[in-house]
Amino acid sequence: MRRARTIVTFLGRIEGLPIALVLVALYIVFILTAPRVFLGYRIYMSFLQTVPPVLVCALGLTFVITAGEIDLSFPAIVAASGFVFAWMFKTFDAPWAIWIGFVLALAVGALIGYINGWLIAKIGVPSIMATLAAQFFWYGVTILLAGGLQLDISGIRGSIPHSLFVGRLFDVVPVQALWGLALAAFLWFILNRHAFGEAILFIGDNPEVARVMGVNVEATRIKLFTMNGVIAAFAGLLLTMEINVFFPTQGQGFLLPALASVFIGGTSIAGGQGTIVGTFFGAYIIGSLEAGVVASRISGYWVQLVQGVVMAAVVILNIVIGEGRVARLSDRIRHWIMPARLSSAAELPRTDAQR
């Protein structure tokens, strides 16, 4: 019985497990409601193709929200990055232009992010205002430069960067899904095992504590927004390369899904605590909902409503099994498994053994 208790406690400690289970449960429901679609592999491959750009944005956003800040400018960065990349290719139409365009796009993301960070950390502009203004401004600049037109870059198909970032592994698995996974793993280590991630955690917890303990709060904030700019630019590259076209409104629909992914993943809006694993599964839940609801032949008018219900349910689930309640839950389960008298008897040798 002791084992049952430790197993429950242990499972509760695995980062992102509840949200992963929700994703599995969701697919089971869809398999029941739309077996024809969800028993085949194609639908999953299409998720692996469409979710990564939003996922990548959501991963960066997890850092920002953990630091107690917000970034509303990443959709503009997705557009700007796609434009720079497509424009380079269109203009020079050479293999080297793809790589240069790739690097330039990331640099543009870094620059926009750096300016955000500078306004926030040095001037003291609240991040919601600074990044909202940045969203309008940089999106405006992009539309202006693009003349409101899309850029067709189907010529990059078959090039090395194209197959490296958005090709198909074994002709089926979209490679961008692996990039999303790799980035998630990398960022998990940065957040949980790197001094930079720890600085983010403490700043989100309480910037004054971080400051008096010797964390350079301003520099960390600037790095944070710069990093988020690069990550959003990478998302823009994945998107543009996948669809082989830059279109001016690209990324503008990412804002709410990316935010929703972070929050249903279990990252707290209060800051100081964030989960990359949760965001990862959260993005796939958000990305699967619409297709699943539509495939289940629920009338299209219901799609948003069902999405809202699922999101609310997951957030509530996170709160219920979150901090402090896991122990109570495991206690309760222990009591379901065996009568109280027995369970308290089983407790005694345990406490003895601890001494």
Added chain:
Amino acid sequence: MTENLAEQYALRMVNIEKYFGRVCALRNISLEVGRNEIVGLIGDNGAGKSTVVKILSGVFPPTSGELYVAGRKVDFNAYSVKRAHEYGIETVYQDKSLGEKQVLWRNFFIGRQVTNQLGFIDVRKEREIANEIMLNMIGFRGRGITVDSKVSKLSGGERQGIAIGRAMYFEAELIVLDEPTVALSLKEVGKVLNFVRQIKAGGKACIYISHNIQDVYEIADRFIILDRGEVVGNLLKGDITREDLDTFLLDYAHGLQDKEEA
């Protein structure tokens, strides 16, 4: 090494002034703290106690004046919390010392993590040391608190214990406690005072700030009294009884009032 005069002090401030904009928070502050001395810094709200602390612990520089740490003159252009840590100055604030939602082992090392060249944290080592500090320095045993506990689960006294234990581990020469007992129960205050006695027993120095004169009197060797940004009293414990100290403070307050009325 030659013993120069300054080196008998863990810390010495000479004519420190601090302006916030046009507001003068500190004026002509000169004080010293002996190498193994506990100094009680006393003063009303807004007297400037925390401002003194923030200057000496590297949070911000003074407008003018000099600071010596163990005889070394501090260059304020290059002074920071990190540098103060390197000089052996550790500060414990009432509520600003620990990240509430973070686990204890992170709290022990924030700002000076054990990392490899790439900046990745050696978690195993940090947890090991944190565990050691908790067992040997603070004596947290079998209370259900581990290095993986979050600060939010700890009582106020335990939190201060962690912060002081951290300071002792990093071999602080001078530990500054800025109102470490606010909002603590009597029992918890007792714990904090015990930690301060450990500092003294360990041969280190301490600046102790509290509004509770009884605690300060009990624990300190010397009292420095601040009023509106100025040092108005510097008294050895042997030279004054608890009652006289009370009277001094009261008289002082009355004296000022009289002046204002006049």
